[in-house]
Amino acid sequence: MRNPLSKTIVEIEPSGIRKFFDIVSEMEDAVSLGVGEPDFDTPWHIRDEGIYSLEKGRTFYTSNSGLKELRMEIARYLKRHYDLDYDYNDEIFVTVGGSEAIDLAMRAMLDPGDEVLIPQPSYVSYLPCAVLANGTPVTIELKAENEFRLTAEQLEAAVTPKTKLLILPFPNNPTGAIMEKSNLEAVAEVIRRHDLYVLSDEIYSELTYLEHHVSIASLPGMWERTIVINGFSKSHAMTGWRLGYACGPKKIIEQMLKIHQFAIMCAPTTSQYAAVEALRNGDGDVKQMREEYNGRRRYLLHRFKEMGLECFEPFGAFYAFPCIKEFGMTSDEFATRLLNAKKVAVVPGTAFGASGEGYIRISYAYSIESLKLALGRIEEFINELRKKE
C-alpha cells in the first residue's frame, strides 16, 4: 500500500506535552495549576441568549463572515476599547476561536520561503501553522531580563530579506508579559522600515493589569500592515463556544475569508447570538473577572516572594512564569517531579518553545483557595529541594 500520509504533516512534531497531561488527568487527587482557560462560567445572560436562540430555532448557517449584528458589535467594541477602526462589512469576520484565525492569516499571507518571526515562549500553534502554510518559521527568544517583551533590537537582528510576517502574541501565554505602548512603538518602527506584516494575537487583551491594552494596529502606519486576532474565550469566559474574529485590511481579510468559506462555512450560530449579547451587555462582567484575576495575581506574586521563587511581574493574561533554574534541573524534570512528589500540575516552560527552559507556567485561573493549597505544596517541594543541596 502507498503511504497515506503527507510528508509535511508527519514532519511536524507532535506536542510533547500531551503525555504529561495524560498522566495528570489519570491522577485522582492531583491539584492543577495547569489549565489555560478561565475558571468562571460564561455569564448567565450570555448563556441565556444562546439558549434563547436555540429555542427560537436559529439553527441555520450564518453568512460566511458571521452575523452582521455581531460584526457591527465587534466594530463598536474595538473602537470603544482600543480605538481601532474596522468596517464591519469587509474588514472583520467571525472565526471558530482565535486559533482558526491564526491558521487562516498565515495561509492567506505566506508563500513558500517566506519567513515568519515567532517570538517564544508563546502559544504552541504559531509554528505548526506557519509550516502548514508553507512558511519558514524563525523563532525569536524572548528574554527574562526584558520581562519577556519583544525589543526592537531583537526584531532587527532576526529580520532577513525573506521576512514577511511577525507574530505578536501579547498579552502572552505562557509568560503573562505585555507590550506597553512605548515597547510597541519601538517595534513598529522596525516593522515599517522593513515593510513587514504583523499578526497580532490579542486574545488576552482584556486581561491586563498595568494600563489599558494597546493594539499595535492603532499606531501610525500600522493598521494597513496588521491583522488583529481576538475573541471571546478569555475576555468573556467562553472557551467552549469556539468564537473569535480577525480584523484587518480588506485585501487580506477577503483572502482569509475565502479559506474560511471553503473549510469552515461559518462559526457556530448559537455562539454568535450569545456573543452579540456578550458585547452589548458584558463589559461589566469583563471588568469583574479582571479584578478577580488581579487579586489572585497579587496573591500569587506575594507567595512567590515569600518562598523566594524568582519571577518577573506579569501584567497580562492569567499566567505567571517563575524561574526554576536554581534547582539545577530541566523544566520537564521539575514539573514531573513536582507532580509525582506533591501532586501539583504545572506546565514546563519548554512546552512553549526552547526558550522556556528554566521556567514553569503557573495559571491563576483558579480560586485563591485552590492557589493557596497548590502553592503550599510547591513551597514544601522547593524547600525540600533546597535542603538536599
Next chain:
Amino acid sequence: MREKILTYIEKNSKINLAELAIALGVEETALLAEIEAMENEHIICGYPTLINWDKAGIETVTALIEVRVTPQRGMGFDKVAERIYNYPEVNSIYLISGGFDFMVTIEGKTLREVSQFVSEKLSTLDTVLSTKTNFILKKYKDHGTVMAAPAKDERIMMI
C-alpha cells in the same frame, strides 16, 4: 476601596484578611481599619452564616408572610415595622411596593410554631389588616449562593 472590600466579604465573611489585603494590594492594617470603620458605621451589620438546614437534617420551617396594614396617624410605616421586627421570631421584614405593605419572613421549628405566631401575635396587632402566609417548600439559592454543592472542575490541561 470600600466597594471592593464589601464585594469580597459579601461572598465570604470568613475570608482571610491577610490574604484579602494582598489580593487588594493594600496594607493589612489599612484594611482592618476600613472594616472596623464600616462596622462602626453599621455598613457591615453582621456576619451570619448561610446554613443548609435540610442537609443538616434539622427541620426548620420558613414562611413568607404578606402583611397589609393601616399606618397609624403619627406613626407611619416605620413604627409599624418596629412593632413587628421586635419579635425575635421575625427573621426579616421589608416594606414592599404593590398589593401589600410588608414582606415578613419567619423561621420556626415547626409549622405549628409559625402559624401560632401569625395567628396570635402578628394578626392581632391593631394596625394589621390582613396576612397571607406562604411556606417555603425548598430553598434553591439564598444570598447569591446556590445551595447545591458546587460542580467539580471539569477543565482539562490544554495549552
